[in-house]
Amino acid sequence: MPSTLASRAVAGxxxxxRWSTPRWLWSATGLAVALTLVFWLAATSxxxxxxxxxxxxxxxxxxAFVSARTAQAALADADRAAWQSARSGTIRLTGPxxxxxxxxxxxxxxxxxxxxxxxxxxxxxxxxxEVNAQVVAYQGLVEQSDAAYREGVPALGLAYLxxxxxxxxxxxxxxxxxxGKIAERDRAAVEDLGASFWTGTGAVxxxxxxxxxxxxxxxxxxxxxxxxxxxVLNLPLLAASALLLGxxxxxxxxxxxxxxxxxxxxxxxxxxxxxxxxxxxxxxxxAARSLARNGPDSxxxxxxxxxxxxxxxxxxxxxxxxETGALPVGLPLLxxxxxxxxxxxxxxxxxxxxx
Amino acid sequence: MSTRPLRALASLLLLCVLxxxxxxxxxxxxxxxxxxxxxxxxATFEKVLADFEKQTGFNVDYTGTRDARAVLASNLHDGHPxxxxxxxxxxxxxxxxxxxxxxxxxxxxxxxRGGDLTTVPGPDGARPYGIVVxxxxxxxxxxxxxxxxxxxxxxxxxxxxxxxxxxASGLGRPWCLGFADKSASGWPGTDWIxxxxxxxxxxxxxxxxxxxxxxxxxxxxxxxxxxxxxxxAAGSGDSLVTxxxxxxxxxxxxxxxxxxxxxxxxxTTLGSGPGAxxxxxxxxxxxxxxxxxGDVLGVFDRVEATDAxxxxxxxxxxxxxWIQEQGSGAFSLSRAVPPAAYPDPxxxxxxxxLADATSVHFDASDTFPPVLxxxxxxxVLEYVAAPSRLEEILAALDRVQKASPPGS
Numbered sequence: 086m087p088s089t090l091a092s093r094a095v096a097g098x099x100x101x102x103r104w105s106t107p108r109w110l111w112s113a114t115g116l117a118v119a120l121t122l123v124f125w126l127a128a129t130s131x132x133x134x135x136x137x138x139x140x141x142x143x144x145x146x147x148x149a150f151v152s153a154r155t156a157q158a159a160l161a162d163a164d165r166a167a168w169q170s171a172r173s174g175t176i177r178l179t180g181p182x183x184x185x186x187x188x189x190x191x192x193x194x195x196x197x198x199x200x201x202x203x204x205x206x207x208x209x210x211x212x213x214x215e216v217n218a219q220v221v222a223y224q225g226l227v228e229q230s231d232a233a234y235r236e237g238v239p240a241l242g243l244a245y246l247x248x249x250x251x252x253x254x255x256x257x258x259x260x261x262x263x264x265g266k267i268a269e270r271d272r273a274a275v276e277d278l279g280a281s282f283w284t285g286t287g288a289v290x291x292x293x294x295x296x297x298x299x300x301x302x303x304x305x306x307x308x309x310x311x312x313x314x315x316x317v318l319n320l321p322l323l324a325a326s327a328l329l330l331g332x333x334x335x336x337x338x339x340x341x342x343x344x345x346x347x348x349x350x351x352x353x354x355x356x357x358x359x360x361x362x363x364x365x366x367x368x369x370x371x372a373a374r375s376l377a378r379n380g381p382d383s384x385x386x387x388x389x390x391x392x393x394x395x396x397x398x399x400x401x402x403x404x405x406x407x408e409t410g411a412l413p414v415g416l417p418l419l420x421x422x423x424x425x426x427x428x429x430x431x432x433x434x435x436x437x438x439x440x
Numbered sequence: 441m442s443t444r445p446l447r448a449l450a451s452l453l454l455l456c457v458l459x460x461x462x463x464x465x466x467x468x469x470x471x472x473x474x475x476x477x478x479x480x481x482x483a484t485f486e487k488v489l490a491d492f493e494k495q496t497g498f499n500v501d502y503t504g505t506r507d508a509r510a511v512l513a514s515n516l517h518d519g520h521p522x523x524x525x526x527x528x529x530x531x532x533x534x535x536x537x538x539x540x541x542x543x544x545x546x547x548x549x550x551x552x553r554g555g556d557l558t559t560v561p562g563p564d565g566a567r568p569y570g571i572v573v574x575x576x577x578x579x580x581x582x583x584x585x586x587x588x589x590x591x592x593x594x595x596x597x598x599x600x601x602x603x604x605x606x607x608a609s610g611l612g613r614p615w616c617l618g619f620a621d622k623s624a625s626g627w628p629g630t631d632w633i634x635x636x637x638x639x640x641x642x643x644x645x646x647x648x649x650x651x652x653x654x655x656x657x658x659x660x661x662x663x664x665x666x667x668x669x670x671x672x673a674a675g676s677g678d679s680l681v682t683x684x685x686x687x688x689x690x691x692x693x694x695x696x697x698x699x700x701x702x703x704x705x706x707x708t709t710l711g712s713g714p715g716a717x718x719x720x721x722x723x724x725x726x727x728x729x730x731x732x733x734g735d736v737l738g739v740f741d742r743v744e745a746t747d748a749x750x751x752x753x754x755x756x757x758x759x760x761x762w763i764q765e766q767g768s769g770a771f772s773l774s775r776a777v778p779p780a781a782y783p784d785p786x787x788x789x790x791x792x793x794l795a796d797a798t799s800v801h802f803d804a805s806d807t808f809p810p811v812l813x814x815x816x817x818x819x820v821l822e823y824v825a826a827p828s829r830l831e832e833i834l835a836a837l838d839r840v841q842k843a844s845p846p847g848s
Contacts, residue, residue, distance in 0.1 A: 208503075211503065211505070211511055214510070214511055214514045215505055215507040215510065215511055217514075218507050218510030218511070218513075218514065219507060219510075221510075222510075222622075222623040223623075225623070226622075226623060229818070233822075233825070238822065238825050238826050238829075240680060240825040240826075241680070241821060241822055241825035241826065243680075243681070244620070244625070244680040244681050244821060244825065245625075245821075247620065247681045248620060248621075248622050248623065248625045251620070251622050252622040252623055255622065258478075258506055258507075
C-alpha cells in the first residue's frame with residue numbers, strides 16, 4: 086500500500102510538471118479557439134447546405150411541380166372547352182373557342198416554365214419534348230374536328246374530337262398522365278428536400294450541441310483561471326462567452342425558423358396547392374366526360390386565380406424558409422471576434438509570466 | 441548526386457501513363473438508339489442488344505418512346521440526333537435520306553424477302569440507308585376458332601374478294617371495324633384499301649399507285665375505295681370512334697358483334713385483341729401477293745459501333761433469336777429463317793404464308809411521304825363519315841401526291 090501511494094505522488098508531480106500554468110493556458114485557449122472555429126464551420130455548413138436545399142425547392146422543384154400541375158389543369162380544361170364548343174354548336178362558328186385557346190396558351194406557358202426548372206436531366210427533357218409534341222398533335226386533331234364541323238361532316242368532327250380527347254387522356258402515356266407523373270416526382274422532390282438533415286431538427290440540435298460544448302469549455306476556463314490567478318473574472322473571455330451565447334441563440338433561432346417554414350411549405354402548403362390543382366383537373370375531366378357522352382354541361386370553368394394563389398402561397402412559404410437575415414455575415418464575423426477575444430483573454434494572463 | 445530517386449520517379453510516371461493508357465483503351469464506345477418500342481417489345485430488343493454488347497464490346501443506350509418520331513424530330517432540330525433510330529415507316533426513311541440526315545449503311549447486306557426495300561435516293565444517289573429490323577405480315581383475315589366449320593371452310597376456299605364477301609355475307613354484320621387510334625386514326629382503313637387494290641388489281645397496279653404513277657382517281661383505285669365502302673356499310677355504325685383492338689375483340693364476346701377482322705400478324709399481340717390461342721386466319725384472297733409492314737433502322741451518326749450493330753442485326757441467328765421471343769410479334773424477312781423456326785403454330789403458318797408469297801409489297805401508307813400518308817389516313821376517316829364525297833377525296837389526294845413527291 087505505501088509503495089502505491091508513493092508511486093501516485095510521483096505521477097502527480099510529473100503531471101503538474103507537464104501541465105505548468107502557461108502550458109495549461111495555451112492549451113485551454115487553443116482548445117477554445119478550435120471549438121469556436123468548429124462551431125463556426127458546423128453552423129456555416131448547416132446554414133449553407135440547408136439554404137441550398139431551400140433554394141433547390143424554391144427555384145427548381147416547387148416551380149416545376151406547380152408548372153406541371155398548372156399545365157395539366159389547363160390541358161384538362163382545354164378538352165372540356167373543346168367539347169363544350171362542339172356540343173353547343175359554336176364550333177361551327179368560332180372553332181373550339183377562346184377558352185380553348187386561352188387554356189392552350191396557359192398549358193404552353195406551364196410547359197415552358199417546366200422546361201426551365203425541370204429536375205429530370207436529359208431524360209426529363211425528352212419527356213417534356215414528348216408532352217410538347219403530344220400537345221401539338223392534340224391541337225391538330227381539334228383543328229381537324231373544327232374543319233370537319235365547318236365542312237358539314239359532324240360525324241367526322243365528333244370522331245376527331247374523340248381522338249383528341251383519347252390522346253389527351255391516355256392513361257399509359259397521354260400528356261395528362263405524363264404531366265401527372267412529372268408533378269408527382271417534383272412534389273416528392275420538394276418533400277425530400279424538406280425532410281433533409283440540413284433543414285431538420287437534427288441539424289439544429291447538432292449545432293446547438295456544439296455551442297453548448299464550447300460554452301461549457303469557456304466556463305471551465307473562466308473558473309479555472311479564477312482559481313489559478315485568484316481573480317474573479319477574465320473580461321475578454323467573458324465577452325467572448327456572451328458573444329458566442331448570443332450567436333448560438335441567433336443561429337438556433339434562424340435554423341429553427343428555416344425548419345419551421347420549410348416544413349410548412351413542403352407539408353401543408355404544398356399539399357394544399359396540390360389539392361387545389363387536382364380538384365380543378367378532376368372537375369375539368371368530369372365535365373369533359375359528361376359533354377363527350379352528350380350529357381349536361383356541369384358549368385365548371387378553370388379557375389386560374391386559385392391556381393396562381395396556390396403558387397403564390399407556396400412561393401411565400403419557401404421565401405420565408407430562405408430568409409436567414411444577416412446570419413451568413415454575422416456568423417463568421419462574430420465567430421472570429423469571439424476567437425480574437427479568447428486569444429486576448431489567454432494572452433492577458435500569459436503576460437504575467439516571465440518570458 | 442544519386443540518380444535513384446529520379447529513376448524511381450520516372451518508373452512511377454511510366455507506370456501511371458501505362459495504367460491510364462490501359463484504362464483508356466478499355467473504354468467501350470457507346471451508341472444511342474431511339475425507337476418506338478416500349479414494354480414487351482423494348483424488353484425483347486434490349487435482350488438482342490445485350491448479346492450484341494457481349495459479343496462486340498460496344499455499349500448501346502436504347503430509349504423507347506411511343507412518340508419516337510416527334511422526339512427524333514426535336515433531337516434533329518437541336519442538333520443532337522441519336523446514333524441510330526428505329527423508324528416506323530419507309531416514308532420517314534426516304535424523307536431523312538433525301539434530306540441528307542441519314543448516313544448510308546454498309547453495302548452488301550443480304551436482301552431479304554421483299555427485295556431491297558431500304559435502298560432509297562439520297563444526296564449521292566440511291567444507296568442502302570437502313571435495314572428492316574422487324575417485319576409484320578399483313579393481308580390476313582382473322583376469325584375466332586369458334587366460327588362455324590362451314591363458314592370457315594368457305595373462307596378458306598375463297599379465291600377472290602367476291603367469294604370471300606359472299607362467304608361473309610351470311611354472318612350478319614361480318615366485319616369488325618375500328619378506325620380510331622388517337623393521332624394515327626384511319627390506318628386500319630388504309631390497310632383495307634391497300635389489300636383490296638393489291639389483290640384485285642394486282643401487284644403491278646399497286647406498285648404504280650405507290651410510286652405515284654397511277655393516280656388516286658384511276659378506276660382501279662376508285663374501285664378499291666368503293667369495295668372498302670361496301671365493307672364499311674356492312675359493319676357496325678360506330679367504327680369511326682372504335683379502336684382497332686376493341687373492334688377485333690368483339691368477335692370473342694359471348695354474343696359476338698362481328699366475326700371477321702382484317703389485319704396483320706400484330707393483331708395477336710394487342711392487349712384486348714384476339715389472342716393467339718383464340719384466333720385463326722386465312723390469307724387475303726387471292727394469295728400470291730402479300731403486304732408487309734416493318735420497322736426500319738436508320739443511322740444518323742455513323743460510327744464503328746453502328747456499322748457493327750447493323751451487320752449484327754441482319755445475321756440469321758440474331759433474327760432467329762428475335763422471332764423466337766414470345767410476344768415479340770416479329771417476323772423476319774431473311775430467307776435463311778425458315779417458318780419452322782417460329783415458336784408457335786400460328787406464327788409458323790403466318791411465316792409460311794410469307795414464304796409462299798410470289799410477290800411481297802411494303803405497306804403503301806408506310807411508303808408514302810409523311811404528308812401523303814397523313815392525308816390518306818384522314819381521307820379514310822372522311823370517306824367512312826361521308827361516302828358520297830369519294831370523288832372530292834380522291835381528287836384531293838391526287839393534289840397532295842403532286843405536292844409531295846417521294847422523299848419529301
